[in-house]
Amino acid sequence: xxxxxxxxxxxxxxxxxxxxxxxxxxxxxxxxxxxxxxxxxxxxxxxxxxxxxxxxxxxxxxxxxxxxxxxxxxxxxxxxxxxxxxxxxxxxxxxxxxxxxxxxxxxxxxxxxxxxxxxxxxxxxxxxxxxxxxxxxxxxxxxxxxxxxxxxxxxxxxxxxxxxxxxxxxxxxxxxxxxxxxxxxxxxxxxxxxxxxxxxxxxxxxxxxxxxxxxxxxxxxxxxxxxxxxxxxxxxxxxxxxxxxxxxxxxxxxxxxxxxxxxxxxxxxxxxxxxxxxxxxxxxxxxxxxxxxxxxxxxxxxxxxxxxxxxxxxxxx
Numbered sequence: 001x002x003x004x005x006x007x008x009x010x011x012x013x014x015x016x017x018x019x020x021x022x023x024x025x026x027x028x029x030x031x032x033x034x035x036x037x038x039x040x041x042x043x044x045x046x047x048x049x050x051x052x053x054x055x056x057x058x059x060x061x062x063x064x065x066x067x068x069x070x071x072x073x074x075x076x077x078x079x080x081x082x083x084x085x086x087x088x089x090x091x092x093x094x095x096x097x098x099x100x101x102x103x104x105x106x107x108x109x110x111x112x113x114x115x116x117x118x119x120x121x122x123x124x125x126x127x128x129x130x131x132x133x134x135x136x137x138x139x140x141x142x143x144x145x146x147x148x149x150x151x152x153x154x155x156x157x158x159x160x161x162x163x164x165x166x167x168x169x170x171x172x173x174x175x176x177x178x179x180x181x182x183x184x185x186x187x188x189x190x191x192x193x194x195x196x197x198x199x200x201x202x203x204x205x206x207x208x209x210x211x212x213x214x215x216x217x218x219x220x221x222x223x224x225x226x227x228x229x230x231x232x233x234x235x236x237x238x239x240x241x242x243x244x245x246x247x248x249x250x251x252x253x254x255x256x257x258x259x260x261x262x263x264x265x266x267x268x269x270x271x272x273x274x275x276x277x278x279x280x281x282x283x284x285x286x287x288x289x290x291x292x293x294x295x296x297x298x299x300x301x302x303x304x305x306x307x308x309x310x311x312x313x314x315x316x317x
Contacts, residue, residue: 002095002120009036011055018096018125020118023288025125029090030057033100033114035068038235040123040290046228046235048150048262059085066262070112070129071144073248073268079108080144093117109135123289124312129282133274142248143269143282147237148262153230155195155256155265156294156305158223159188174218174250178210185215185258189298193219195256197263213260218252224315226254227305228265234292234308237267238285240315245270287312 002020009015009026016027019041026037037045049066056063062081071080082105091099097117104111115128129143149155162169173188175181187194195217203211224241227234247253248271255266269282289311294304 002097002118004092004096004098010049012036012057016090016098018098018116018118020096020120020122022121022123023118023125025116025118027090027098027100027114027116028088029100030087031065031085032088033070033102033112034065034084035114035116035127037067038125038286038288040233040288043233043290044150046150046230046233046288048148050261057085057087059083066148068127068145068147070114070131071146072108072110072131073142073144073271075248079105082107084112096120104134108141109133109137109139110141123287125286127284127286129284130279131274131282132279133276136276138276139274140271141274141280142271143280144248145237145239145267145282145284147228147235147265149197149228149235149265150230151260151262152198153228153263154197154294154296155193155258155263156227156229156301157193157195157219157254157256157265158221158225159191159193159219160221160223161191172218172220172251174220174252174255176216176218179215179217183215186217187296187298192298192301193217193256194296194298194301195258195263197258200258200260202260211259214257215259216255216257218249218255220247220251221253224253225309225312226256226265226267227308228263229292229294232291232293234287234289234294235265236287236289236308236312237265238287238312238315239267240269240283240317242270247271283315283317285313285315
């Protein structure tokens with residue numbers, strides 16, 4: 001049964017919990033637009049939340065918090081990190097369906113909104129992000145979907161293999177300057193990259209700036225999915241890829257940041273030129289499967305993922 005409830009969630013008042021009997025998703029109204037929690041009925045949140053930042057609002061600067069957030073790329077301090085700590089406008093669109101619109105972000109020249117809807121009889125949420133140019137200037141941004149996951153699991157990212165006879169059928173593995181090939185968290189195969197957060201060693205207590213436990217990679221996959229497995233819970237995101245479009249960060253469509261504290265599974269829309277009043281609309285399908293088992297051997301892992309991918313609808317629009 002689809003339903004929406006309002007109440008306090010970990011100190012945030014007037015928070016919306018959407019449920020369909022299989023999964024629940026928690027969306028705040030006093031910060032964001034963000035998503036705080038996605039879990040199977042009776043299960044634990046797949047997202048990581050930072051305890052010291054719970055229940056707070058109104059801060060003058062950007063606050064990490066965790067959960068899921070909508071950002072804009074390319075990453076720039078003055079635009080991407082514009083604070084999202086104010087009350088949002090919420091519309092109930094139907095049973096277990098809401099739209100959350102954030103206040104204008106004047107430095108970036110945009111306004112963000114998200115539609116969140118649970119699908120009846122399925123462990124699935126549809127999340128549609130919208131970024132609108134509210135400035136008088138032409139802007140170029142990409143929608144950037146960041147899922148901050150609980151530590152202890154494995155991110156799973158497809159690596160494309162094209163036509164082996166084509167001279168220019170290339171693929172990219174993008175490494176941030178603080179990523180190291182020999183890092184034990186990484187397992188690169190021909191068709192799958194695996195990032196095991198449990199193998200991340202903590203940074204020295206006195207470390208400052210970019211810490212030794214941090215690392216980030218990106219891939220230019222056209223397959224339109226990324227996943228995170230923790231225990232037997234599989235969080236699977238589906239999103240659209242646009243062939244021939246320009247993507248940020250050297251062409252990355254999926255990025256994974258990891259540290260000793262948490263891991264982020266990120267995906268991006270194409271870079272889009274927006275005239276005043278125009279919007280980026282970026283739909284995703286999130287599935288949360290329980291009793292999932294995915295081997296670490298690449299060939300077996302890809303076989304194990306096949307039935308779960310078959311259950312998660314491909315995003316076409």
